[in-house]
Ligand code: TXA
């Protein structure tokens with residue numbers, strides 16, 4: 623985070639005025655930490671790629687992981703994800719509550735590409751905290767919220783924990799006391815025929831299996847504890863085209879993912895992540911531009927150099943994965 627981006631972080635009281643303030647900040651693209659029954663979440667409007675980029679920035683996260691979209695009710699969840707019979711059963715049994723469902727993305731979904739890290743699936747949950755549900759409802763859209771701590775630190779269970787990490791980096795924290803569950807939500811993927819436990823959490827596995835009437839398969843995890851995906855459960859978006867990094871110029875047959883106007887002499891052959899060199903804007907555009915370039919049918923995407931600083935680190939992490947040979 624640059625010095626000039628320092629914000630004044632306000633502590634909002636858990637009442638109607640605080641709810642209205644928090645919702646107003648979210649609607650304006652700001653960041654508000656919100657209490658949930660599991661841990662405090664660092665919320666930003668999930669439909670706004672700039673707000674989502676700011677979430678990664680505030681956390682100093684060196685990579686883009688898909689985020690959970692928090693919604694106020696089942697009707698809102700249905701706009702974002704495709705519910706099958708299993709999803710209906712689990713939502714009925716455990717929502718609001720510490721269960722996150724990973725579902726196929728609904729055709730009219732509003733959550734932006736960056737919040738999903740480019741995936742065609744969506745992680746959804748209705749938090750148990752009624753105050754936070756009111757903020758989400760008043761914000762008028764799903765709220766993306768990873769745990770409200772700096773990357774690598776432990777998840778916060780009180781507003782004081784949040785401030786210890788994020789004071790000066792976010793616009794507000796709604797104080798809602800201590801989180802009763804204290805561990806993150808259980809994540810279940812319903813993308814495959816077999817339901818999968820991606821992360822153990824607040825709802826015990828056995829309770830989920832009882833409601834489903836079948837056992838949960840495990841997730842394969844990498845060293846970072848991120849789910850690695852067998853079959854349909856791709857955990858990372860990868861373009862079909864091959865990707866060439868650190869491109870100084872566009873070669874014959876390539877289209878460009880530009881930064882700061884480097885390919886400006888090839889108009890119509892490139893999309894610029896940020897003509898002005900703003901890394902937050904670049905992060906906000908990353909997945910949608912990669913998709914647009916991929917959809918053009920080009921076989922090779924050349925990517926202009928992007929500085930390895932601030933959000934550039936996460937952007938480059940994503941691009942290096944996109945450029946890696948796949949098997
Ligand atoms: O209790 C919680 O879940 C807290 C509170 C704030 O709600 N949130 C939280 O978010 O733990 P976060 O960002 O720390 O964890 C989200 C997890 C990540 O492991 C991510 O990989 C997974 O959800 N996830 C999100 N979308 C996914 C998707 N489409 N497919 C697979 N995994 C997904």
Ligand code: MG
Pocket residue numbers: 768769777
């Ligand atoms: Mg976390």
